[in-house]
Amino acid sequence: MSRNSPGLAVVLLSGGLDSAVALYVAREKGYGVHALSFDYGQRHRKELDCAEMIACKSGSQWHRIRLEFPWKGSSLLDKNQAVPQEFSGGKIPSTYVPGRNIVFLSFAASLAETLGAGTVFIGANEIDYSGYPDCRKDFLQAFQTALNLGTRTGVEARGIRIEAPLIRKTKAGIIRLGMKLGVPFEFTWSCYNGRTRACGTCDSCRFRAAGFARAGIEDPAL
Amino acid sequence: MSRNSPGLAVVLLSGGLDSAVALYVAREKGYGVHALSFDYGQRHRKELDCAEMIACKSGSQWHRIRLEFPWKGSSLLDKNQAVPQEFSGGKIPSTYVPGRNIVFLSFAASLAETLGAGTVFIGANEIDYSGYPDCRKDFLQAFQTALNLGTRTGVEARGIRIEAPLIRKTKAGIIRLGMKLGVPFEFTWSCYNGRTRACGTCDSCRFRAAGFARAGIEDPAL
Secondary structure, three states: OOOOOOOEEEEEOOOOHHHHHHHHHHHHOOOEEEEEEEEOOOOOOHHHHHHHHHHHHOOOEEEEEEEOOOOOOOOOOOOOOOOOOOOOOOOOOOOOOOOHHHHHHHHHHHHHHHHOOOEEEOOOOOOOOOOOHHHOHHHHHHHHHHHHHHOHHHHHOOOOEEEOOOOOOOHHHHHHHHHHHOOOHHHOOOOOOOOOOOOOOOHHHHHHHHHHHHHOOOOOOO | OOOOOOOEEEEEOOOOHHHHHHHHHHHHOOOEEEEEEEEOOOOOOHHHHHHHHHHHHOOOEEEEEEEOOOOOOOOOOOOOOOOOOOOOOOOOOOOOOOOHHHHHHHHHHHHHHHHOOOEEEOOOOOOOOOOOHHHOHHHHHHHHHHHHHHOHHHHHOOOOEEEOOOOOOOHHHHHHHHHHHOOOHHHOOOOOOOOOOOOOOOHHHHHHHHHHHHHOOOOOOO
């Protein structure tokens, strides 16, 4: 990295559209990127394969952490529960995974501190989103305060900054930004159902389709 | 549980002295306890064996989570580094593990939300302690705010309360409280070096020995 490089960043990379754009924002800003993905019992492996490919395409290091954790009660993890096929209308939907981003951000911060990275990027978005409380700016700011107080680098040095560059963007805006940055959208996966083709009807597929439509761009993953 | 029971609690249980006392405080208050321990590459397994025994003796459920995580840079995890044999004098010592309690509390909160438990107990203490930033009250309060904003139960219901009943106690005070509550101290392990007998010279051994001496009690683990 050059002298003017902002240094290293850890980017939470799910394999979905938003986190891929967040990664390319970090690259654009000159960070040396360590992408971090979790194998936590998702309904399907497709998004992990996508994450690995996006990390590779972008020239980033990729870390995968297996989490052996008894998360239950989320339709996203329980193959016996159906994933809802419509917008949840402001309520937190059944695909909510208890504390997921709290756990993921904790690992990202810990990895950042281990690597000496000063920034963690997360593709969280609270505009065209499913209503998960751990995707909101208020939560991220509170978590930032906890990191400042609870880590060695927060107490003794400059700390670890959480960046959520997409937090107030629309899905169409995120897609336009990603196109500009060269995000390989054909390797991003949004569908909760994880078949060989996206189902087109789950929350996540609908947000994606509406975003591409509003951006006036054809979805290269279809 | 009776009608007057405060419900379920998740207790972070390392196998050391403080977390064992925190667990017995939770039991004394009437909680149904789920003890949570982590296998994260400690220098030795002794404290995990102690945690399992304490959970069993106290009649609590025990959960162990294996964390596959590339934590480096801590002498507590790296067998090639020596554990310091003296007090660190106000500095954060080399035994600090990046973001450890942040990750542990995140899992505890996630497990609590999954189980419908309203409280997480942690044996953190900022009086007779090694200076880890993630053991301090300020950090715990900030993390509490993040939990209130970032979990479904924090947004829709009463939330998950973090209790740190030992936070302002001296080690002698913790030991006296533990004796009163019947904590089986003979099954707690504090030494960083994890031989068959405690080394007696590491930070953690010294805090423990001084605590028992000041409490006027013989350490049943010796």
